[in-house]
Amino acid sequence: MAKVVDPDTGRVNLFSEDFARCPQAGYAELRSRCPVGRMVMTGSPVISRYEDVAWALRHPEIFSSEMEAQLALGTERPMIPQQIDPPAQTRYRKLLDPHFSRRKMEELAPAIARHATELIDAFEKQGRCEFDSAFAIPLPCSAFLHLLGLPLADLDFFLRLKDGIIRPQKNRPGVPLDQLQGVRKESGAGIYEYFERTLDDREARPREDMLTALMRAEIEGERLSRTEILDICFLLLLAGLDTVTATLGCNMAYLAANPEQRRRLVRDPALIPGAVEELLRWETPVVAVPRVVKRNVTIGDVELVEGELATLLLGAANTDDAHFDDAQRVDFERERNIHMAFGAGPHRCLGSHLARMELRVAMEVWHARIPEYRIAPGETVRYSPGIREALYLPLVWEV
Amino acid sequence: MRVRVDRARCVGHGRCYVLAPDVFEDDERGHCVLIRESLTPDLEEQARRGAENCPEGAISLEDGPARPLRRAS
Numbered sequence: 001m002a003k004v005v006d007p008d009t010g011r012v013n014l015f016s017e018d019f020a021r022c023p024q025a026g027y028a029e030l031r032s033r034c035p036v037g038r039m040v041m042t043g044s045p046v047i048s049r050y051e052d053v054a055w056a057l058r059h060p061e062i063f064s065s066e067m068e069a070q071l072a073l074g075t076e077r078p079m080i081p082q083q084i085d086p087p088a089q090t091r092y093r094k095l096l097d098p099h100f101s102r103r104k105m106e107e108l109a110p111a112i113a114r115h116a117t118e119l120i121d122a123f124e125k126q127g128r129c130e131f132d133s134a135f136a137i138p139l140p141c142s143a144f145l146h147l148l149g150l151p152l153a154d155l156d157f158f159l160r161l162k163d164g165i166i167r168p169q170k171n172r173p174g175v176p177l178d179q180l181q182g183v184r185k186e187s188g189a190g191i192y193e194y195f196e197r198t199l200d201d202r203e204a205r206p207r208e209d210m211l212t213a214l215m216r217a218e219i220e221g222e223r224l225s226r227t228e229i230l231d232i233c234f235l236l237l238l239a240g241l242d243t244v245t246a247t248l249g250c251n252m253a254y255l256a257a258n259p260e261q262r263r264r265l266v267r268d269p270a271l272i273p274g275a276v277e278e279l280l281r282w283e284t285p286v287v288a289v290p291r292v293v294k295r296n297v298t299i300g301d302v303e304l305v306e307g308e309l310a311t312l313l314l315g316a317a318n319t320d321d322a323h324f325d326d327a328q329r330v331d332f333e334r335e336r337n338i339h340m341a342f343g344a345g346p347h348r349c350l351g352s353h354l355a356r357m358e359l360r361v362a363m364e365v366w367h368a369r370i371p372e373y374r375i376a377p378g379e380t381v382r383y384s385p386g387i388r389e390a391l392y393l394p395l396v397w398e399v
Numbered sequence: 400m401r402v403r404v405d406r407a408r409c410v411g412h413g414r415c416y417v418l419a420p421d422v423f424e425d426d427e428r429g430h431c432v433l434i435r436e437s438l439t440p441d442l443e444e445q446a447r448r449g450a451e452n453c454p455e456g457a458i459s460l461e462d463g464p465a466r467p468l469r470r471a472s
Contacts, residue, residue, distance in 0.1 A: 058455075097428035102413050273417075338414075338454040345455075348410040353429065 005029055005037065012037040012046045014287070014311070020383035023287065024328065027316035036302035044309045045293075045302065048316035050323040050340075052299050056291060056312050058345035060085045063291035063310060065347060079235035080228060086346050091219045093350070096232070099210055102353040108146055109361050115142045116365040124369060124399070128376065131252050131393040132245070135362075140244035143358050144237065149209025150198065157194070161187045162241050167384075188234075195233045199226065236351075242387055243286055244355050248362055249390030250283035251276075254330075256375045256395060261330065266371040269364055275332040276359045281339035282330050284315035285388045289343060314340050373397040400438045401461045402446050404431050408457035415458060419449030423458075431457065 004019055004026030005012060012030065013019070019026050030037055030048040037046040047053055056063040064085050066078065078084055081092035098104070116139055123129040141155055141162075163170050164187025168180040175183075198211060206212045214229050224232075255262040265271050293308045304310060318339045321327045325336070342349035349355070375381060376394035384391050402422060404415075411430045415423040422445055426432045431453075438446050450458035 054454075094428065097411060097430075101427070101429035102417070102425060103429075335448070336451045338452060340454060342412070344410070344412075346410060348412060353413060 005033055006040065009040070010034065010038070011040040011043075013040045014046070014313075015385040017383060017385060020287075020385045020388050021381070023284075023315055023388070024282070024319050027313070027319050028321075028328075030313065030316055031320060036299050036304075039311065042309070044311065045304050046288075046311045046313055047299065048313040048320075050317040050320035053312045053314065053317040054340065054344055056299075056310065057289075057340070057343055057347070060089075060291075060346055062294050062297050063312070064294045065089075065291060067290065067292060077227070077231055079238070080231040081350070082235050082239065082347065089346060092232075093346070095217050095219055095224075096350055099213065100350050100353060102357075105353040105357045108143065108354070109357055111146050112139070112143050112358055112361045113365050115139060116362050117369075120366065120369050127399040128394065128396045131395050132249055132389065132391055135366075136245045136248040136252075136390070136393075137241075139248065139362060140241050140358060143244070143354065144240050147240075147354065148211055148233075148236070149207060154194075158237065158241075161190045161194075162237060163187075165191075165238060166242050191234060191237060192230055195230050196226075199229060239349075240351050240354065242389065243351075244358050246285035246384075246387045246389040247280065247283070247355065247359060249393050250285045250388055251279045251359065251363065252366075252395065253375070253381050253390045253393055254279060254283060256373055256393075258330075259372075259374070261332065262367075263371075264332065265363065266367050269367065271332050272363045272367075273356075273360055274334065274337075276356060276363065277337050277339065278330055278332050278334055280341035280359075281318045281324070281334075281337055283388065284318045284339070284341050286341065287315045287386070287388060288313045289347075314343065370397050400440075400443050400446065401436055402433060402438060402450065403436070403459045403461065404433055405457045405459075406430065408455045409453075410455055412454050414452040414454070415449035418452055419445040422446045423449055 004014070012034070027048060030046070035049045035052065038044070039046055047056060065083050066085055067083050081089045081096065084092065119135050119138060123134050129135065137159065138155065141158055142152060145152055145154065164183050168183040169175065172180065172183065199215065202212045202215060214224060214232065217224055265275055288311045291310045291312060293304045293306055293310055295306050297304050318341060319327050342352040373395045376396045379394045381390055382392040383389065409430045411428060413425060413429055415431050416425050421442055422434055422438065424432050424434050447460060450460050
């Protein structure tokens with residue numbers, strides 16, 4: 001098994017499949033041995049203690065979100081508001097937050113429950129499914145379409161382009177990296193084009209939907225430009241789909257492997273919201289967020305230098321014994337759960353309330369329909385490095 | 400017991416008004432607003448739950464029985 005801290009060089013390696021499958025032991029090693037480590041290959045800093053990660057997230061003037069272009073996945077400009085720092089970011093958030101409030105997201109719950117039911121209808125009688133492709137991928141994509149008021153018929157189109165950007169290697173084995181960058185760019189262009197067309201349509205025929213609202217919205221008396229709206233749409237697509245897909249997969253893999261915990265949820269569905277929070281903490285599918293160091297700063301005894309790209313390891317922070325009672329235990333009734341699976345500080349995930357609603361509804365609908373399931377005998381769940389998506393999660397149940 | 404919210408620290412995680420809906424509510428942005436500042440004893444437990452689950456530490460309780468927010472190390 002690849003070690004998270006290389007015994008010879010002391011460098012940190014987060015990109016093995018072993019680590020993606022079960023990162024918690026690696027996190028503990030990082031926190032105790034090198035709370036501010038240096039990454040293999042690049043030597044860039046990796047921060048793993050709760051206190052340090054939280055501090056960095058709350059100091060955007062030192063840990064900036066304004067990334068170099070090479071990190072911007074197929075985008076032509078920074079994504080709004082994720083890759084912009086306060087105070088400009090604050091103005092966008094004031095405008096966007098109301099569209100993503102908990103109240104607004106709860107209004108989508110019945111539609112998400114219906115779609116979850118339809119997805120399950122398609123495979124329940126077979127007694128098996130590959131969870132990622134049959135459920136975890138389509139459900140958040142349909143939520144995104146509902147949210148923006150786009151036709152459900154465009155689901156496959158979005159899935160293809162989204163994968164072209166986030167996982168261009170998918171379905172393209174052996175294609176060299178520089179060519180994959182081309183796939184990224186093309187997919188990005190396809191998304192810009194789609195939204196251009198849709199915005200043209202809303203301009204001609206306004207509707208009661210988010211895109212129309214964005215076109216009418218004003219910041220300090222000024223409307224958003226077409227470019228700004230496109231950049232926002234791009235972010236919503238990239239940030240909203242993969243992350244919830246990954247979280248659904250991590251949750252189901254955990255519950256399939258831990259039947260006592262699962263049966264508690266089945267017996268008492270009121271535990272589901274707490275379970276969603278605890279699994280966000282324990283699994284932290286969005287393992288880390290990047291920040292650019294704006295000025296030299298010392299954390300612990302490590303000096304970070306201006307211009308370095310720091311990795312804030314949310315997963316390690318969320319399992320830090322110094323900040324959670326009994327941190328290594330998964331407790332659906334945890335009284336105090338201040339996890340940062342959605343980040344913290346000004347960039348707290350815009351879609352956190354959407355994600356929570358989707359996760360809760362999915363867990364409720366699934367366990368009412370298929371309470372008993374397990375990982376198919378003889379099979380191994382495969383996780384992707386980076387965002388921990390259970391790319392292959394074969395589940396079976398009695399019919 | 401009294402409860403206070405540091406609105407400058409709140410970023411809208413929304414844990415408080417989900418866990419303690421009789422003490423906190425959300426404004427249009429989903430940030431925390433106090434429903435009541437002064438708590439009757441029956442609401443204290445709820446308020447404490449909401450306060451200690453704020454990832455930003457934006458909520459404080461006063462004149463209440465002390466309970467450490469961080470485990471002593």
